Amino acid sequence: MTVHLPSPDSPLKIGTRGSPLALAQAHETRARLMSAFDLPEGAFQIVVIKVTGDAIQDRPLKDIGGKGLFTREIEEDLLSGKIDIAVHSMKDMPTVQPEGLVLGTYLPREDVRDAFVSPRLRTLDDLATGAVVGTSSLRRRAQLLNRRPDLQVVEFRGNVQTRLKKLSDGVAECTFLATAGLNRLKMTDVPATPIAAEDMLPAVAQGAIGIERRIGDERTAALLDAIHHGPTGQRLVAERSFLLTLDGSCETPIAGLAELHDGQLHLRGEVLRPDGSEAIFGERRGPISDGQRMGRDLAEELLARAGADFFDWHQAS
Numbered sequence: 108m109t110v111h112l113p114s115p116d117s118p119l120k121i122g123t124r125g126s127p128l129a130l131a132q133a134h135e136t137r138a139r140l141m142s143a144f145d146l147p148e149g150a151f152q153i154v155v156i157k158v159t160g161d162a163i164q165d166r167p168l169k170d171i172g173g174k175g176l177f178t179r180e181i182e183e184d185l186l187s188g189k190i191d192i193a194v195h196s197m198k199d200m201p202t203v204q205p206e207g208l209v210l211g212t213y214l215p216r217e218d219v220r221d222a223f224v225s226p227r228l229r230t231l232d233d234l235a236t237g238a239v240v241g242t243s244s245l246r247r248r249a250q251l252l253n254r255r256p257d258l259q260v261v262e263f264r265g266n267v268q269t270r271l272k273k274l275s276d277g278v279a280e281c282t283f284l285a286t287a288g289l290n291r292l293k294m295t296d297v298p299a300t301p302i303a304a305e306d307m308l309p310a311v312a313q314g315a316i317g318i319e320r321r322i323g324d325e326r327t328a329a330l331l332d333a334i335h336h337g338p339t340g341q342r343l344v345a346e347r348s349f350l351l352t353l354d355g356s357c358e359t360p361i362a363g364l365a366e367l368h369d370g371q372l373h374l375r376g377e378v379l380r381p382d383g384s385e386a387i388f389g390e391r392r393g394p395i396s397d398g399q400r401m402g403r404d405l406a407e408e409l410l411a412r413a414g415a416d417f418f419d420w421h422q423a424s
């Protein structure tokens with residue numbers, strides 16, 4: 108099939124949020140497309156889309172709309188044709204896309220691990236009894252409190268600089284960031300140490316960039332085919348199937364990680380009570396092509412072990 112290539116006269120419009128990480132991811136996507144088809148930069152137009160979530164920095168995400176909040180407006184521009192592709196952090200993406208859109212192209216995954224960020228300390232074990240830690244992530248909060256019920260968790264939002272300033276001001280002893288974000292932003296001077304997945308299982312799809320397009324836009328489909336990273340796709344199929352079956356609202360602390368070893372898929376998953384009082388972990392190993400079934404199967408196991416009242420708390424408020 109001949110690919111109808113974009114050109115400066117008919118550029119491919121790449122939609123993205125305006126945060127430094129989102130821009131870095133859009134630039135990486137453009138660079139991969141340029142080299143796959145030997146195209147000039149002018150064949151692409153990066154369109155920055157202002158989204159509500161970025162403008163609201165002072166309230167917890169879950170209070171202003173949660174997952175989907177950062178993507179809904181971008182998806183509207185994709186559907187209307189203002190942009191041709193949307194580049195996303197897969198961690199922030201709902202498991203189901205709006206009618207008319209497909210999200211199935213992935214760039215090679217970055218480091219999946221969370222990072223322990225502190226100007227003074229190196230690891231979780233360095234935290235004194237009762238130490239104050241900063242995070243707004245329900246998952247990280249629950250995982251931390253599960254291991255260390257003595258810790259005090261305070262809300263921490265904002266960009267990396269804001270958070271580092273809060274740490275140096277003594278607001279908290281440490282915070283947590285995805286290592287992938289730090290790497291993609293080349294923030295080598297941030298005092299961050301990766302945390303093993305065994306100690307803090309990452310969020311589903313952490314470190315993965317996904318590219319969304321309109322169904323039926325065959326020119327774009329052919330372009331994206333050339334930069335798709337198959338192994339990342341196989342891992343994400345299992346992780347997102349796990350998440351879909353758990354029907355995780357943004358208020359349920361969920362972690363999940365699929366890895367490929369010796370031609371096999373290894374999927375680990377965890378659900379927690381928000382206060383960390385209980386964590387339920389499970390895993391599966393199987394053929395790579397069984398990822399979707401394994402994700403569903405593991406989620407069903409965790410749901411059964413959790414029991415009906417495990418998720419009740421979030422209807423109470």
Ligand SMILES: NCc1[nH]cc(CCC(=O)O)c1CC(=O)O
Pocket residue numbers: 196197198199283284285286287288312313314315316
């Ligand atoms: N929820 C925000 C978000 N979405 C993606 C990343 C980092 C990059 C990634 O995981 O792909 C982050 C920041 C963080 O968790 O530190």
